[in-house]
Amino acid sequence: xxxxxxxxxxxxxxxxxxxxxxxxxxxxxxxxxxxxxxxxxxxxxxxxxxxxxxxxxxxxxxxxxxxxxxxxxxxxxxxxxxxxxxxxxxxxxxxxxxxxxxxxxxxxxxxxxxxxxxxxxxxxxxxxxxxxxxxxxxxxxxxxxxxxxxxxxxxxxxxxxxxxxxxxxxxxxxxxxxxxxxxxxxxxxxxxxxxxxxxxxxxxxxxxxxxxxxxxxxxxxxxxxxxxxxxxxxxxxxxxxxxxxxxxxxxxxxxxxxxxxxxxxxxxxxxxxxxxxxxxxxxxxxxxxxxxxxxxxxxxxxxxxxxxxxxxxxxxxxxxxxxxxxxxxxxxxxxxxxxxxxxxxxxxxxxxxxxxxxxxxxxxxxxxxxxxxxxxxxxxxxxxxxxxxxxxxxxxxxxxxxxxxxxxxxxxxxxxxxxxxxxxxxxxxxxxxxxxxxxxxxxxxxxxxxxxxxxxxxxx
Amino acid sequence: xxxxxxxxxxxxxxxxxxxxxxxxxxxxxxxxxxxxxxxxxxxxxxxxxxxxxxxxxxxxxxxxxxxxxxxxx
Amino acid sequence: xxxxxxxxxxxxxxxxxxxxxxxxxxxxxxxxxxxxxxxxxxxxxxxxxxxxxxxxxxxxxxxxxxxxxxxxxxxxxxxxxxxxxxxxxxxxxxxxxxxxxxxxxxxxxxxxxxxxxxxxxxxxxxxxxxxxxxxxxxxxxxxxxxxxxxxxxxxxxxxxxxxxxxxxxxxxxxxxxxxxxxxxxxxxxxxxxxxxxxxxxxxxxxxxxxxxxxxxxxxxxxxxxxxxxxxxxxxxxxxxxxxxxxxxxxxxxxxxxxx
Numbered sequence: 172x173x174x175x176x177x178x179x180x181x182x183x184x185x186x187x188x189x190x191x192x193x194x195x196x197x198x199x200x201x202x203x204x205x206x207x208x209x210x211x212x213x214x215x216x217x218x219x220x221x222x223x224x225x226x227x228x229x230x231x232x233x234x235x236x237x238x239x240x241x242x243x244x245x246x247x248x249x250x251x252x253x254x255x256x257x258x259x260x261x262x263x264x265x266x267x268x269x270x271x272x273x274x275x276x277x278x279x280x281x282x283x284x285x286x287x288x289x290x291x292x293x294x295x296x297x298x299x300x301x302x303x304x305x306x307x308x309x310x311x312x313x314x315x316x317x318x319x320x321x322x323x324x325x326x327x328x329x330x331x332x333x334x335x336x337x338x339x340x341x342x343x344x345x346x347x348x349x350x351x352x353x354x355x356x357x358x359x360x361x362x363x364x365x366x367x368x369x370x371x372x373x374x375x376x377x378x379x380x381x382x383x384x385x386x387x388x389x390x391x392x393x394x395x396x397x398x399x400x401x402x403x404x405x406x407x408x409x410x411x412x413x414x415x416x417x418x419x420x421x422x423x424x425x426x427x428x429x430x431x432x433x434x435x436x437x438x439x440x441x442x443x444x445x446x447x448x449x450x451x452x453x454x455x456x457x458x459x460x461x462x463x464x465x466x467x468x469x470x471x472x473x474x475x476x477x478x479x480x481x482x483x484x485x486x487x488x489x490x491x492x493x494x495x496x497x498x499x500x501x502x503x504x505x506x507x508x509x510x511x512x513x514x515x516x517x518x519x520x521x522x523x524x525x526x527x528x529x530x531x532x533x534x535x536x537x538x539x540x541x542x543x544x545x546x547x548x549x550x551x552x553x554x555x556x557x558x559x560x561x562x563x564x565x566x567x568x569x570x571x572x573x574x575x576x577x578x579x580x581x582x583x584x585x586x587x588x589x590x591x592x593x594x595x596x597x598x599x600x601x602x603x604x605x606x607x608x609x610x611x612x613x614x615x616x617x618x619x620x621x622x623x624x625x626x627x628x629x630x631x
Numbered sequence: 632x633x634x635x636x637x638x639x640x641x642x643x644x645x646x647x648x649x650x651x652x653x654x655x656x657x658x659x660x661x662x663x664x665x666x667x668x669x670x671x672x673x674x675x676x677x678x679x680x681x682x683x684x685x686x687x688x689x690x691x692x693x694x695x696x697x698x699x700x701x702x703x704x
Numbered sequence: 705x706x707x708x709x710x711x712x713x714x715x716x717x718x719x720x721x722x723x724x725x726x727x728x729x730x731x732x733x734x735x736x737x738x739x740x741x742x743x744x745x746x747x748x749x750x751x752x753x754x755x756x757x758x759x760x761x762x763x764x765x766x767x768x769x770x771x772x773x774x775x776x777x778x779x780x781x782x783x784x785x786x787x788x789x790x791x792x793x794x795x796x797x798x799x800x801x802x803x804x805x806x807x808x809x810x811x812x813x814x815x816x817x818x819x820x821x822x823x824x825x826x827x828x829x830x831x832x833x834x835x836x837x838x839x840x841x842x843x844x845x846x847x848x849x850x851x852x853x854x855x856x857x858x859x860x861x862x863x864x865x866x867x868x869x870x871x872x873x874x875x876x877x878x879x880x881x882x883x884x885x886x887x888x889x890x891x892x893x894x895x896x897x898x899x900x901x902x903x904x905x906x907x908x909x910x911x912x913x914x915x916x917x918x919x920x921x922x923x924x925x926x927x928x929x930x931x932x933x934x935x936x937x938x939x940x941x942x943x944x945x946x947x948x949x950x951x952x953x954x955x956x957x958x959x960x961x962x963x
Contacts, residue, residue: 222737242744355846366834372833373835373840373873375845377838378842378846401828407692407693414816447693449694470699485947635756635951636756639921640756641920642758645723663729664733672789674792674796677792678795678796679746679885681801683808684800701773701839702821704771
């Protein structure tokens with residue numbers, strides 16, 4: 172059967188080109204790979220190879236013709252058994268539209284949370300553990316340690332890798348004792364090569380294991396961020412649902428004390444931005460333990476943001492054999508009626524302190540601990556603001572595109588009629604973290620700033 | 632590159648071995664090529680006929696609800 | 705036409721030679737067809753063709769056993785066909801349809817098959833190297849005797865994460881075979897201009913990883929080298945490097961001139 176040879180698209184954006192030179196003529200035999208013509212675009216001159224074998228029956232577009240549109244027939248190829256009579260009399264010079272471009276895209280189904288009118292919300296107010304459960308005091312460090320130990324006992328494929336996690340017992344002693352209990356196969360000291368070991372962690376997750384990758388701080392995870400985002404977060408989607416990455420990336424996030432700009436960045440907003448990741452930043456020891464266990468069991472990549480300053484802080488933790496806290500469920504840490512203060516992680520120290528101080532001023536603040544930053548528990552947040560009509564968010568990270576900015580936009584879209592004042596976002600200052608003690612204090616947000624913000628939104 | 636294609640092409644190297652060792656004839660090889668071409672053309676037809684994904688698929692496969700890892704060996 | 709060198713007597717069966725012929729030809733014809741469909745606008749975005757390099761993956765696949773794993777770069781159509789994935793499923797992914805391996809959501813560079821132990825298809829140069837070592841890490845942890853082939857190019861061989869991976873693979877004796885498909889070009893830049901030392905297979909020496917150079921245009925030589933590498937890894941001796949010298953006949957990708 173005679174085949175039309177069409178003007179090829181030699182780049183994704185090419186629409187037309189010049190047929191600069193024919194390297195074959197009518198009657199020539201061509202085989203796969205033979206160069207038939209040179210085609211010129213504004214970027215380059217490229218060679219056009221034959222794919223099918225046959226004899227050039229007729230040249231339709233002469234050498235030197237400019238502005239030949241992609242898919243225009245430029246010649247006719249006779250295959251074995253064809254003769255010259257098989258060529259259609261006048262091949263059209265118009266581009267054939269038969270098999271080209273995709274059908275026009277329709278409107279994709281719209282995302283939730285774009286309506287301006289308030290929508291009904293159902294906040295999950297269930298308890299994290301049964302009423303009356305025995306409690307005991309535990310540091311955040313101990314809570315994280317016990318979470319990992321419990322999960323490693325429960326599932327042989329869970330293992331830990333990171334710098335100093337094994338023999339040194341953990342840079343911050345979070346993995347203390349785990350090498351002794353589980354051995355070197357399951358508690359693996361890595362060289363100082365975050366990019367490489369993050370990739371190895373993701374490959375191990377694909378291969379059937381459940382890695383917990385510890386970054387000494389999330390500042391160093393920037394070296395590894397391509398593997399976290401492009402290999403872990405996106406692969407389930409790119410593979411049409413075939414390949415998931417059940418991996419936890421954990422470590423301290425945000426400012427410590429006097430460690431200056433390269434060691435103090437808060438990455439909550441960066442990771443919460445990415446679909447495909449789950450992002451958690453606990454405050455209390457109970458939340459740290461319950462959420463880390465959930466993270467380890469989750470089939471998706473989880474960014475588990477801790478805080479060095481909180482490691483040594485003690486909280487009441489339930490005494491239960493197996494207790495987890497689900498993702499996407501915020502916690503009302505303090506009930507109130509006049510304003511909603513939303514925070515997470517170390518921001519909660521400022522939020523809770525401020526609520527105490529404000530109570531003295533006669534302002535009743537409701538404090539919400541988001542706990543999960545992706546997926547955010549919008550319902551609990553909106554239900555609270557529908558009650559109090561005012562909102563202040565508190566976080567340590569930088570102000571541009573902060574978690575607070577996102578909460579503000581959501582409240583504006585979904586609870587506009589319930590707001591009696593603009594939402595104020597208390598954040599770290601828009602500066603790299605300074606070393607001097609007085610400047611560092613100023614760079615971070617504070618209880619005082621939160622109180623001032625609440626006075627502003629309550630107009631008292 | 633043309634020189635490499637003519638002298639060193641990996642497929643021609645293999646066919647030379649088959650022909651010189653009398654393990655196959657030119658016709659045998661042509662028949663294989665014909666089969667392969669049919670297979671490839673069939674895959675191209677399938678690829679043209681298969682519909683584009685449903686629009687709802689934009690929102691799926693972002694999070695796994697169960698473990699998706701290597702098939703156990 | 706230039707004269708062909710007289711081939712040496714091979715040490716393999718006629719059946720095997722025919723299978724290799726068929727397997728390489730399938731890749732060759734498939735890639736030519738993909739190039740054609742790209743020219744017609746049915747395939748969009750990136751499309752990196754394997755034409756010329758067929759013997760590399762066909763030869764190495766002949767050295768694998770069931771359950772062995774492979775992971776490669778974005779020039780992945782050949783690897784998928786060679787490990788037994790369906791041409792229809794690959795082509796339909798290239799055209800972005802629901803019959804494709806990733807149901808149209810990944811495209812040329814992002815296909816997987818847990819069934820055939822093919823773990824992508826990766827778009828970021830060098831990223832698949834630690835991923836392959838990670839698959840090998842899991843196999844060693846699970847003690848299942850499998851090996852992983854991780855394929856990358858001479859361009860990727862300059863990436864830092866490759867050396868981080870070499871270090872850990874050697875440190876932990878991971879059963880991974882690093883296959884460097886040296887087609888002399890890192891995208892558009894020749895090896896001479898991008899790579900300071902030409903013998904890439906020796907770069908493992910710094911980490912104690914044995915390596916060798918292989919003629920990638922001879923499928924039998926590739927198979928032999930593959931078998932040697934597999935034996936080394938499967939016996940627990942750690943990683944191995946194969947620098948396979950080959951040629952890519954077309955440009956880096958469909959938007960790149962061949963000249």
